[in-house]
Amino acid sequence: MNIAAVDYDGLIPNNVALGQDVRVKRALEKWHPGYLNWWNDMGPEGFQESLVYLRTAVSVDPKGWAKFDYVRMPEYRWGVLLAPQMEGRKVNFGTHKGEPAWQEVPGEYRAMLRRLVVIQGDTEPASVEQQRHLGKTAPSLYDMRNLFQVNVEEGRHLWAMVYLLQKYFGTDGREEAEALLQRRSGDPDTPRMLGAFNEKTPDWLSFFMFTYFTDRDGKMQLEALAQSGFDPLSRTCRFMLTEEAHHMFVGETGVTRVVQRTCEAMKEAGITDPNEIEKVRKLGVIDLPTIQKKANLHFSLTLDLFGNEISTNAANAFHAGLKGRYREDRLKDDHQLESGTYPVLRLIDGKIQNEDSPALSALNMRLRDDYVVDANAGVGRWNKVIEGFGIPFEIKLPHVAFHRHIGEFSSIKADVNGHLMSDEQWTKHRGDFLPTDGDKDFIESLMKPQMEPAKFASWIAPPKVGIDNKPGDFEYVKLA
Numbered sequence: 328m329n330i331a332a333v334d335y336d337g338l339i340p341n342n343v344a345l346g347q348d349v350r351v352k353r354a355l356e357k358w359h360p361g362y363l364n365w366w367n368d369m370g371p372e373g374f375q376e377s378l379v380y381l382r383t384a385v386s387v388d389p390k391g392w393a394k395f396d397y398v399r400m401p402e403y404r405w406g407v408l409l410a411p412q413m414e415g416r417k418v419n420f421g422t423h424k425g426e427p428a429w430q431e432v433p434g435e436y437r438a439m440l441r442r443l444v445v446i447q448g449d450t451e452p453a454s455v456e457q458q459r460h461l462g463k464t465a466p467s468l469y470d471m472r473n474l475f476q477v478n479v480e481e482g483r484h485l486w487a488m489v490y491l492l493q494k495y496f497g498t499d500g501r502e503e504a505e506a507l508l509q510r511r512s513g514d515p516d517t518p519r520m521l522g523a524f525n526e527k528t529p530d531w532l533s534f535f536m537f538t539y540f541t542d543r544d545g546k547m548q549l550e551a552l553a554q555s556g557f558d559p560l561s562r563t564c565r566f567m568l569t570e571e572a573h574h575m576f577v578g579e580t581g582v583t584r585v586v587q588r589t590c591e592a593m594k595e596a597g598i599t600d601p602n603e604i605e606k607v608r609k610l611g612v613i614d615l616p617t618i619q620k621k622a623n624l625h626f627s628l629t630l631d632l633f634g635n636e637i638s639t640n641a642a643n644a645f646h647a648g649l650k651g652r653y654r655e656d657r658l659k660d661d662h663q664l665e666s667g668t669y670p671v672l673r674l675i676d677g678k679i680q681n682e683d684s685p686a687l688s689a690l691n692m693r694l695r696d697d698y699v700v701d702a703n704a705g706v707g708r709w710n711k712v713i714e715g716f717g718i719p720f721e722i723k724l725p726h727v728a729f730h731r732h733i734g735e736f737s738s739i740k741a742d743v744n745g746h747l748m749s750d751e752q753w754t755k756h757r758g759d760f761l762p763t764d765g766d767k768d769f770i771e772s773l774m775k776p777q778m779e780p781a782k783f784a785s786w787i788a789p790p791k792v793g794i795d796n797k798p799g800d801f802e803y804v805k806l807a
């Protein structure tokens with residue numbers, strides 16, 4: 328079969344010859360109604376009958392993989408798509424380096440691999456649940472369409488992980504696939520697995536920050552899993568990364584447009600001091616210090632997703648050849664890391680300082696460092712916009728010790744510059760760093776829907792170009 332093309336004939340679009348794999352096909356068909364029930368209960372609130380201009384993957388060829396058309400979301404063709412198999416692919420790192428990549432689950436690593444797949448799978452529906460109420464307050468049809476595109480693709484990413492569970496993990500894989508439909512973001516009894524996926528995404532600025540910062544953790548983790556010696560996981564993640572790029576684009580350009588509109592309004596009103604918060608807010612835009620606070624919140628919550636700085640789980644997964652480093656295949660070292668060290672920022676004698684740690688145990692830290700570099704690049708582009716208006720303000724990522732709940736710094740309080748604070752100081756200054764109730768109320772007051780083509784809410788600039796090169800007045804969502 329042509330692996331690049333997707334078979335759309337059956338219930339489940341796929342490029343894995345599902346038609347010839349009766350057991351897995353049946354298992355997925357059995358899972359399908361539960362998925363649709365989950366989508367109807369926990370997917371976007373409202374708009375299920377609307378026609379949304381969505382892209383659907385029709386191929387896994389990077390040069391032309393998507394087709395755009397109007398679709399009702401429940402009729403979206405969620406499918407199973409893997410990047411093409413690379414002939415002769417080998418395990419690239421760890422103790423099995425140089426052996427042929429595994430096409431079946433190596434028995435000794437089954438539990439570890441299943442855990443990685445389940446954690447990855449759990450984040451996908453979680454984000455849809457977190458964002459389900461946002462359609463109602465979309466600042467434009469363009470943004471609404473982007474939200475729904477992200478949502479249906481996170482749904483597809485759940486399918487991607489469920490395929491791996493159903494195909495390679497037998498009965499317990501089936502049980503895990505069911506459990507992925509049962510947990511709920513923020514539920515006190517059955518929460519999602521990782522902290523940031525139980526937080527709220529209360530407004531559109533949070534949505535853009537989430538897609539900028541948290542989807543970028545998705546990118547880093549998927550890049551690390553794409554290196555896996557377990558070939559089906561690698562191929563799955565490689566194709567997911569193609570889709571993930573758009574999600575980060577939505578975040579980066581979303582924040583850019585918010586920043587741009589704020590600066591424009593300040594300029595029009597002759598306000599040069601970014602700290603004149605009340606004056607700026609009266610213009611119906613979000614002041615830059617509040618945008619900074621939102622960035623502080625979402626960046627710090629996302630850092631927690633990298634796990635503990637020193638982690639035997641991470642060391643074991645690397646040693647086993649299951650989860651590599653960011654772009655492992657481009658790194659130049661022995662890819663085994665048995666003897667090297669890596670500098671890890673730790674709390675030593677009450678001070679935050681670097682300590683050389685065994686490189687294998689420090690892999691979460693290394694991935695997190697790569698993430699910070701990647702995240703900083705877009706922040707630089709936001710600052711270019713502010714600079715262009717001559718406004719003296721710079722958005723900065725907070726110190727990694729700021730507002731942490733996992734790892735080395737979860738036991739202390741630090742400000743955005745990494746200076747340690749007492750509990751008392753923290754309580755007093757928390758609102759200088761993180762959104763206060765007043766900030767949240769203000770942002771919420773702006774969240775008025777704008778559902779006419781070509782129009783945008785007061786607090787956000789239009790995009791530079793349309794999706795699929797559509798003109799500015801294109802009706803991205805035909806409301807039912």
Ligand code: BYC
Nearest residue numbers: 447450454521522541542545548631632634635638640641
């Ligand atoms: N919250 O040894 P450690 C995405 C637990 S986002 C709660 O440091 P490890 C997306 C940990 O489970 C990417 N618990 O852990 C984005 C462990 O518990 P057990 C998602 C946490 O394994 C936007 C214990 O603490 N994919 O795709 O080295 C929209 C010891 O920790 C947390 C992945 O994350 C936490 N934040 O690191 C949609 C990839 N952190 O098992 C989608 C798969 C740690 O000892 N996951 N714990 O009881 C992994 O690679 C790793 O499991 C982690 C954690 C990086 C998450």
